[in-house]
Amino acid sequence: MGLDGDNNNNQTETATSTAAPDDGSGAASCYATEEEEDDSRPQLGPNCTIKEHLEKDKDDESLRRWKEQLLGSVDVDSAAETLEADVKILSLTILCPERANLVLDIPENGDPKGVWFTLKEGTHYRLRFTIQVNNNIVSGLRYTNTVWKTGLKVDSSKEMLGTFSPQAEPYTHEMTEETTPSGMFARGSYSAKSKFIDDDNKCHLEINYTFNIQKDWPQ
Numbered sequence: 001m002g003l004d005g006d007n008n009n010n011q012t013e014t015a016t017s018t019a020a021p022d023d024g025s026g027a028a029s030c031y032a033t034e035e036e037e038d039d040s041r042p043q044l045g046p047n048c049t050i051k052e053h054l055e056k057d058k059d060d061e062s063l064r065r066w067k068e069q070l071l072g073s074v075d076v077d078s079a080a081e082t083l084e085a086d087v088k089i090l091s092l093t094i095l096c097p098e099r100a101n102l103v104l105d106i107p108e109n110g111d112p113k114g115v116w117f118t119l120k121e122g123t124h125y126r127l128r129f130t131i132q133v134n135n136n137i138v139s140g141l142r143y144t145n146t147v148w149k150t151g152l153k154v155d156s157s158k159e160m161l162g163t164f165s166p167q168a169e170p171y172t173h174e175m176t177e178e179t180t181p182s183g184m185f186a187r188g189s190y191s192a193k194s195k196f197i198d199d200d201n202k203c204h205l206e207i208n209y210t211f212n213i214q215k216d217w218p219q
Contacts, residue, residue: 149189
Protein backbone atom coordinates (compact mmCIF):
# COMPACT_ATOMS: atom_id res chain seq x y z
CA MET A 1 0.00 0.00 0.00
CA GLY A 2 2.90 2.34 0.78
CA LEU A 3 0.99 5.38 2.07
CA ASP A 4 3.02 6.54 5.08
CA GLY A 5 1.94 9.51 7.14
CA ASP A 6 5.32 9.70 8.91
CA ASN A 7 7.33 9.60 5.64
CA ASN A 8 9.85 7.37 7.42
CA ASN A 9 10.49 5.07 4.48
CA ASN A 10 13.48 6.33 2.51
CA GLN A 11 12.28 4.42 -0.55
CA THR A 12 9.09 6.50 -0.74
CA GLU A 13 8.69 9.45 -3.07
CA THR A 14 5.78 11.89 -2.79
CA ALA A 15 4.31 14.01 -5.55
CA THR A 16 1.09 15.89 -6.14
CA SER A 17 1.08 16.62 -9.85
CA THR A 18 0.55 13.35 -11.70
CA ALA A 19 -2.91 12.07 -12.57
CA ALA A 20 -3.80 8.39 -12.35
CA PRO A 21 -2.85 6.58 -15.58
CA ASP A 22 -5.59 5.37 -17.88
CA ASP A 23 -4.90 3.83 -21.27
CA GLY A 24 -8.56 3.22 -21.89
CA SER A 25 -8.17 -0.54 -22.13
CA GLY A 26 -8.38 -1.48 -18.46
CA ALA A 27 -5.77 -4.19 -19.08
CA ALA A 28 -2.87 -4.73 -16.69
CA SER A 29 0.56 -4.17 -18.21
CA CYS A 30 2.99 -7.11 -18.08
CA TYR A 31 6.23 -5.19 -17.82
CA ALA A 32 7.50 -2.24 -15.82
CA THR A 33 7.22 1.21 -17.35
CA GLU A 34 10.11 3.63 -17.77
CA GLU A 35 8.67 5.78 -14.98
CA GLU A 36 8.89 2.89 -12.52
CA GLU A 37 12.31 1.59 -13.48
CA ASP A 38 15.83 2.96 -13.60
CA ASP A 39 17.37 2.84 -17.09
CA SER A 40 20.78 2.25 -15.50
CA ARG A 41 19.79 -1.23 -14.31
CA PRO A 42 22.31 -3.86 -15.53
CA GLN A 43 21.33 -6.08 -18.44
CA LEU A 44 21.00 -9.70 -17.39
CA GLY A 45 21.97 -12.78 -19.34
CA PRO A 46 19.56 -15.33 -20.81
CA ASN A 47 17.32 -17.38 -18.56
CA CYS A 48 18.59 -20.79 -17.49
CA THR A 49 16.86 -23.91 -16.29
CA ILE A 50 17.60 -25.10 -12.76
CA LYS A 51 19.81 -27.90 -14.10
CA GLU A 52 21.78 -25.36 -16.16
CA HIS A 53 22.17 -23.17 -13.06
CA LEU A 54 23.75 -26.12 -11.24
CA GLU A 55 25.98 -27.06 -14.19
CA LYS A 56 27.42 -23.55 -14.41
CA ASP A 57 30.58 -23.05 -12.35
CA LYS A 58 30.21 -26.58 -10.97
CA ASP A 59 33.97 -26.69 -10.33
CA ASP A 60 33.69 -23.74 -7.95
CA GLU A 61 32.95 -25.48 -4.63
CA SER A 62 31.74 -22.43 -2.72
CA LEU A 63 29.46 -21.30 -5.57
CA ARG A 64 28.08 -24.82 -5.99
CA ARG A 65 27.21 -25.01 -2.29
CA TRP A 66 25.55 -21.58 -2.43
CA LYS A 67 23.39 -22.68 -5.38
CA GLU A 68 22.43 -25.91 -3.62
CA GLN A 69 21.50 -23.95 -0.50
CA LEU A 70 19.39 -21.54 -2.59
CA LEU A 71 17.59 -24.39 -4.35
CA GLY A 72 17.02 -26.36 -1.16
CA SER A 73 14.85 -29.42 -1.75
CA VAL A 74 13.92 -28.57 -5.36
CA ASP A 75 13.29 -31.58 -7.59
CA VAL A 76 15.83 -30.67 -10.28
CA ASP A 77 14.68 -33.31 -12.78
CA SER A 78 11.01 -32.27 -12.74
CA ALA A 79 11.85 -28.58 -13.20
CA ALA A 80 14.85 -29.02 -15.47
CA GLU A 81 13.27 -27.89 -18.77
CA THR A 82 11.40 -24.86 -17.41
CA LEU A 83 12.92 -21.44 -18.08
CA GLU A 84 10.25 -19.20 -16.59
CA ALA A 85 9.54 -19.02 -12.88
CA ASP A 86 5.86 -19.31 -11.99
CA VAL A 87 5.27 -16.69 -9.30
CA LYS A 88 1.91 -16.23 -7.61
CA ILE A 89 1.07 -13.68 -4.90
CA LEU A 90 -1.49 -15.61 -2.89
CA SER A 91 -2.60 -13.11 -0.26
CA LEU A 92 -1.97 -9.80 1.44
CA THR A 93 -2.20 -9.49 5.22
CA ILE A 94 -2.42 -6.12 6.96
CA LEU A 95 -0.90 -6.35 10.45
CA CYS A 96 -2.16 -3.72 12.90
CA PRO A 97 -1.47 -3.84 16.67
CA GLU A 98 -4.92 -2.34 17.31
CA ARG A 99 -6.87 -4.91 15.30
CA ALA A 100 -6.91 -8.57 14.33
CA ASN A 101 -4.87 -9.33 11.20
CA LEU A 102 -6.78 -8.54 8.03
CA VAL A 103 -6.15 -11.24 5.39
CA LEU A 104 -7.09 -10.22 1.85
CA ASP A 105 -7.29 -12.74 -0.96
CA ILE A 106 -5.90 -11.46 -4.25
CA PRO A 107 -8.06 -12.15 -7.33
CA GLU A 108 -6.21 -13.76 -10.24
CA ASN A 109 -6.98 -10.78 -12.47
CA GLY A 110 -5.52 -8.44 -9.81
CA ASP A 111 -8.63 -6.26 -9.59
CA PRO A 112 -10.50 -6.56 -6.27
CA LYS A 113 -14.12 -5.43 -6.51
CA GLY A 114 -15.16 -2.29 -4.66
CA VAL A 115 -13.26 -0.95 -1.65
CA TRP A 116 -10.62 -3.56 -0.78
CA PHE A 117 -10.04 -2.44 2.83
CA THR A 118 -10.49 0.47 5.23
CA LEU A 119 -7.90 1.73 7.75
CA LYS A 120 -8.12 4.15 10.63
CA GLU A 121 -6.12 7.38 10.31
CA GLY A 122 -2.81 7.49 12.19
CA THR A 123 -2.59 3.68 12.34
CA HIS A 124 0.74 1.84 12.47
CA TYR A 125 0.66 -1.17 10.18
CA ARG A 126 2.77 -3.65 8.22
CA LEU A 127 2.03 -5.52 5.01
CA ARG A 128 2.77 -9.23 4.72
CA PHE A 129 2.66 -11.03 1.38
CA THR A 130 2.35 -14.79 0.80
CA ILE A 131 4.30 -15.78 -2.32
CA GLN A 132 4.32 -19.12 -4.17
CA VAL A 133 7.26 -19.86 -6.50
CA ASN A 134 7.34 -22.84 -8.88
CA ASN A 135 9.45 -24.15 -11.80
CA ASN A 136 12.52 -21.91 -11.56
CA ILE A 137 14.33 -19.26 -9.53
CA VAL A 138 12.87 -15.75 -9.55
CA SER A 139 15.64 -13.20 -9.15
CA GLY A 140 15.32 -9.74 -7.63
CA LEU A 141 11.58 -9.76 -7.03
CA ARG A 142 10.49 -6.29 -5.94
CA TYR A 143 7.28 -4.53 -4.97
CA THR A 144 6.26 -1.15 -6.35
CA ASN A 145 3.22 0.84 -5.27
CA THR A 146 1.64 4.11 -6.40
CA VAL A 147 -1.27 5.84 -4.65
CA TRP A 148 -3.65 8.53 -5.93
CA LYS A 149 -6.28 10.67 -4.20
CA THR A 150 -8.80 12.64 -6.24
CA GLY A 151 -6.72 11.98 -9.37
CA LEU A 152 -3.41 13.27 -7.94
CA LYS A 153 -0.46 11.03 -7.17
CA VAL A 154 0.25 11.34 -3.44
CA ASP A 155 2.72 8.50 -2.86
CA SER A 156 5.10 6.18 -4.72
CA SER A 157 7.24 3.50 -3.10
CA LYS A 158 9.24 0.38 -3.90
CA GLU A 159 10.90 -2.37 -1.87
CA MET A 160 13.13 -5.30 -2.77
CA LEU A 161 11.60 -8.61 -1.69
CA GLY A 162 14.51 -10.86 -2.70
CA THR A 163 15.45 -13.90 -4.79
CA PHE A 164 13.37 -17.05 -4.33
CA SER A 165 13.84 -20.65 -5.44
CA PRO A 166 10.87 -22.89 -6.22
CA GLN A 167 9.47 -24.85 -3.29
CA ALA A 168 6.25 -26.55 -2.23
CA GLU A 169 5.56 -24.23 0.71
CA PRO A 170 4.74 -20.54 0.10
CA TYR A 171 7.12 -17.82 1.23
CA THR A 172 6.05 -14.94 3.44
CA HIS A 173 7.57 -11.46 3.28
CA GLU A 174 6.82 -8.74 5.81
CA MET A 175 7.31 -5.09 4.86
CA THR A 176 8.63 -2.29 7.03
CA GLU A 177 6.20 -0.51 9.33
CA GLU A 178 4.24 2.43 7.97
CA THR A 179 1.64 4.86 9.36
CA THR A 180 -1.54 6.00 7.68
CA PRO A 181 -1.86 9.80 7.36
CA SER A 182 -4.27 11.61 9.65
CA GLY A 183 -6.36 14.74 9.59
CA MET A 184 -9.41 15.95 7.72
CA PHE A 185 -7.65 16.18 4.36
CA ALA A 186 -6.15 12.69 4.68
CA ARG A 187 -9.50 10.97 5.13
CA GLY A 188 -11.38 9.63 2.15
CA SER A 189 -11.00 7.24 -0.76
CA TYR A 190 -7.71 6.36 -2.45
CA SER A 191 -6.87 4.40 -5.59
CA ALA A 192 -3.62 2.44 -5.90
CA LYS A 193 -1.60 0.24 -8.22
CA SER A 194 0.85 -2.37 -6.90
CA LYS A 195 3.24 -4.44 -9.02
CA PHE A 196 5.54 -7.39 -8.36
CA ILE A 197 8.44 -7.21 -10.84
CA ASP A 198 11.59 -9.32 -11.20
CA ASP A 199 15.09 -8.56 -12.50
CA ASP A 200 13.95 -9.30 -16.07
CA ASN A 201 11.34 -6.54 -15.68
CA LYS A 202 8.59 -9.16 -15.90
CA CYS A 203 5.51 -8.16 -13.92
CA HIS A 204 4.12 -11.24 -12.16
CA LEU A 205 1.10 -9.43 -10.77
CA GLU A 206 -0.48 -6.00 -11.02
CA ILE A 207 -3.16 -5.09 -8.47
CA ASN A 208 -5.48 -2.14 -9.07
CA TYR A 209 -7.57 -1.37 -6.01
CA THR A 210 -9.23 1.25 -3.85
CA PHE A 211 -9.08 1.72 -0.09
CA ASN A 212 -10.44 4.16 2.48
CA ILE A 213 -8.92 6.03 5.41
CA GLN A 214 -11.45 6.99 8.12
CA LYS A 215 -11.43 8.71 11.49
CA ASP A 216 -12.32 5.43 13.23
CA TRP A 217 -12.22 1.74 12.40
CA PRO A 218 -15.28 0.47 10.52
CA GLN A 219 -17.80 -1.39 12.69
